[in-house]
Every structure is written in structure tokens, then in C-alpha cells.
Amino acid sequence: MIRRSRWLSGALIAASGTLVASGLTVMSGTASAGDAPETEAPAAxxxxxxxxxxxxxxxxxxxxxxxxxxxxxxxxxxxxxxxxFQANCAPTHRLPDDPIVYPGMPGASHFHTFMGNDSTHAGSTTESLLAGGTSCLAPGDRSAYWMPTLYRGDEAVDPRGVQVIYYKSGIRDHTSVRPFPTGLRYVVGDPFQSAEEFLDGSVEGWECGDSYNNADIPAHCPEGSQLNVRYQAPSCWDGRHLDSPDHQSHMSYPVVVDGADVCPTSHPVAVPMVEFKMAFPVDGDLSDVHLSSGRGYSFHYDVFNAWDEPTLAAMVEQCINGGLQCDPRGYDQYNPEHGAVLDENYELPRA
Structure with a gap:
């Protein structure tokens, strides 16, 4: 299945239609906006x-x-x-930027919460990301990941701590999955999608407590719980393009042939399936919880690959091709005989 984006149909209009100026909100105190506008963050x-x-x-x-x-x-x-395997990364900053959909246009997007590369902004390129820092546990992962910002009323709510970003096989034959090419970028989902379209691309959707597979943010979560969202990316690539006009057509979800998930002939290259599993520290009455892009089913995210190539290749070979359940070091506790890909500093040992 190839999802067709509605990004290009016009200006993105979300909930109230209020215009805001560009700004940077740093969440960890360590993020850098590169050459992003040096302005104060907008009002809450x-x-x-x-x-x-x-x-x-x-x-x-x-x-x-x-x-x-x-x-x-x-x-x-x-x-x-x-x-x-897991590529776990903490949130770094928030900006009304999107270097894939609105490249070089600071302030043109709804607010996004950025993870991984701490230099990401509207003008980010493959080269600038490779030169940036990262909040991911593995220093070799300088990829940029971002999603619409979650709000409770007027207050932004950041995911708490390091977030789980899975790299999996989306097809039956996990031995044929290849690493991402450097510079590959794409958008997963669509802020204009319907509830049905959202669930079509998710693994669990929104969840909290004993409530799963929700297209929209639940109205209530049990006290002491947290709000999670799980959403899966396409994992078949055309092998020819790092990006496409709608930022999705060079990618495809697998198709089922003879009962097995395989890549379609139009997109024959199997690459890792990225799955976001984000956890937000909100509970109780969630009637005022929403996204900067609108309702819960407007959730989407962007991936801009800037992994160190040998590190990503080693993680894919051991964990995905090897059929293991690896942590961020490439270690499977249930199969310890394989050892870890990365050392205690989450770095690939060099010969």
C-alpha cells in the first residue's frame, strides 16, 4: 500500500487557525538550533x-x-x-519547523517535538545532521525524528526521558532487509488523515491503561498511567530516491503475497520498519489533551536518516537479519551468545 499525502493541497490548517511566529523551545538545555532563528519561544x-x-x-x-x-x-x-533493535532517543527541542515538508521555511509548520539530532531546524540537510549532536543512546545515530507537539490545554507536554524507536523487519524474510541509505527521508502518516486511515497505519494507535487501538486520544486515562502512541512506518523503498514530491511515494508498506508480507515490485528494497512508541506523562481527564496538528488521528512523524553507515549496517545485520530482539547496544538478553554490537558507550568498536 502506498499512502498518498495531502500535504501539498494547501496551507496546513489545524484547530483554531491562529498564526504564530517562529521560535525555539529547548527541552533538555543541551539542544542547539544551528542557524535557526534566535528568538524566544512563543507564549505557551x-x-x-x-x-x-x-x-x-x-x-x-x-x-x-x-x-x-x-x-x-x-x-x-x-x-x-x-x-x-531499539534506537532510543530523548526529545531535544520544539520548533514550528519541518525540514522535509517546508525546507528552508522556518515557522511554516505547526509545532513539532524533535528527537535525536539536536541541531534539527527548517534548514537542516544531510550534511548538517551528520555534523550535529544527538540525544540518542548510540552516538552513531544522528538521525532527526520529529512529531507534532502534544498539549494539555495551553501547556506543551514532552515525552518523558528516552523514547523507544524500534527498527524492525516489516516483511517475512528478515534476512533480506538492507540498511537505510544516508539521507533517506520520509513522512509517516498525514495530519489530514481520517481516523480509519490512522488506524490502518498504526500497530496500536493511542493507548493507556487497558484501552488500546484508539484512533483518537482517550477522554480519560487511569490515574498513575501514561498516554502512549504506537505507529509504524512503511518499510519498502524504491531503491532510486531519497525523497519524493509528496515525501511518501518513494516508500511503501509491504503487501501480502501467498500469505507472506513482501515488498511490492514497485518498491523492491526492504529497509528497516521504524516504529515510534511514545510515552506522555498525562493521566486522568484528557479532554483538553490534543496535538499541534489537531485530533489524535492527525498524529504523524518524520524520519531523516543520518546514521553512521557502519554502525547502522552492523545493527541491521546482527539484530534484524539475525532474527534477534536487541536493545540499543544490539544485545539480545535471550540469546547472549551473540554478544553486543556496540560497546558500553553505545559505539561501534573500530578495528
Missing amino acids: DAHQGHAALQAAPPGEWIPVDEPVEGIEPLENPPFAEHRE
């Missing part, structure tokens, strides 16, 4: 579903330097219950 209620300052400009097909061919999946691939 300035997020209120503001309109984009400009319509999203059409993107372009960005070709990869060397086209990549898919690996023919095995007819009888080895069984593995888990085929994954």
Missing part, C-alpha cells in the same frame, strides 16, 4: 492549531547516488519471532 498558548504561514511547496524527486536493487526474498525464510 501560541501553538493553538496555527495555520502554516505558507502553503507547503512541492517537493522534488531526489535521486540516490547509486540505485539499489532489492534482495530476492527466500521462499522459506528462517522463523524468528523478533527481528529488531
Whole structure:
């Protein structure tokens, strides 16, 4: 399935349509905005579903330097219950920027909460991300991850601590998954999607307590619980482009053939399936909890790959191709004989 984005249909209008100025909110005290505007953060209620300052400009097909061919999946691939590793990263800052959808247009987006690369802003490029710092446990992961900011009333609510970003196999034959190419970028989901479309791309949707698979944010969560959202990305790539005009057409979700999940012929290269599992410290009455992009089913996220290539390749080979359930060091506690990919500092040992 290829999702078609409605990003390009015009300016993004969310809840109240209030315009705001660009600003940076640093959450950990360590983030840098690079050459982002050096302005104070907007007032707490300035997020209120503001309109984009400009319509999203059409993107372009960005070709990869060397086209990549898919690996023919095995007819009888080895069984593995888990085929994954974690790339856990903490939130760094908030900005009304989106360097994929609104490149070079600071303030043109609804507010996003950024994780991973601490330099991400509207003007970010592959080169600037590779030169930036990271809040991910693995220093080799300088990728930028972002999602719409969650609010309780007028107050932004940041995910608490390091968040779980899974890298998994989205297809049956996990041995044929390749690492991302450097500079690959895409948008997962759509702020204009319906509740049904949101659930079509999620693994659990919104959840808290004993309530799962919700398209919208639940009206109430048990006291002492937290609000979680889980959402999965497409994991099949066309092997030809790092980006596309709608930021989605170069990617595809797997299709089912003879009962097995495989990549379609149009997108033959299996790459890691990124899954966000975000945890927000809110409970009780959630009637005033919402996203900067609107209702809960407007949840979406962006991935801009800037991994150190040898590190990502080693993690994919051991954990995804090897059929293991790895932590952020590439270690499977249930199969300790394989050891860890990364050292105690989450770095790849170099020869």
C-alpha cells in the first residue's frame, strides 16, 4: 500500500487557525538550533492549531547516488519471532519547523517535538545532521525524528526521558532487509488523515491503561498511567530516491503475497520498519489533551536518516537479519551468545 499525502493541497490548517511566529523551545538545555532563528519561544498558548504561514511547496524527486536493487526474498525464510533493535532517543527541542515538508521555511509548520539530532531546524540537510549532536543512546545515530507537539490545554507536554524507536523487519524474510541509505527521508502518516486511515497505519494507535487501538486520544486515562502512541512506518523503498514530491511515494508498506508480507515490485528494497512508541506523562481527564496538528488521528512523524553507515549496517545485520530482539547496544538478553554490537558507550568498536 502506498499512502498518498495531502500535504501539498494547501496551507496546513489545524484547530483554531491562529498564526504564530517562529521560535525555539529547548527541552533538555543541551539542544542547539544551528542557524535557526534566535528568538524566544512563543507564549505557551501560541501553538493553538496555527495555520502554516505558507502553503507547503512541492517537493522534488531526489535521486540516490547509486540505485539499489532489492534482495530476492527466500521462499522459506528462517522463523524468528523478533527481528529488531531499539534506537532510543530523548526529545531535544520544539520548533514550528519541518525540514522535509517546508525546507528552508522556518515557522511554516505547526509545532513539532524533535528527537535525536539536536541541531534539527527548517534548514537542516544531510550534511548538517551528520555534523550535529544527538540525544540518542548510540552516538552513531544522528538521525532527526520529529512529531507534532502534544498539549494539555495551553501547556506543551514532552515525552518523558528516552523514547523507544524500534527498527524492525516489516516483511517475512528478515534476512533480506538492507540498511537505510544516508539521507533517506520520509513522512509517516498525514495530519489530514481520517481516523480509519490512522488506524490502518498504526500497530496500536493511542493507548493507556487497558484501552488500546484508539484512533483518537482517550477522554480519560487511569490515574498513575501514561498516554502512549504506537505507529509504524512503511518499510519498502524504491531503491532510486531519497525523497519524493509528496515525501511518501518513494516508500511503501509491504503487501501480502501467498500469505507472506513482501515488498511490492514497485518498491523492491526492504529497509528497516521504524516504529515510534511514545510515552506522555498525562493521566486522568484528557479532554483538553490534543496535538499541534489537531485530533489524535492527525498524529504523524518524520524520519531523516543520518546514521553512521557502519554502525547502522552492523545493527541491521546482527539484530534484524539475525532474527534477534536487541536493545540499543544490539544485545539480545535471550540469546547472549551473540554478544553486543556496540560497546558500553553505545559505539561501534573500530578495528
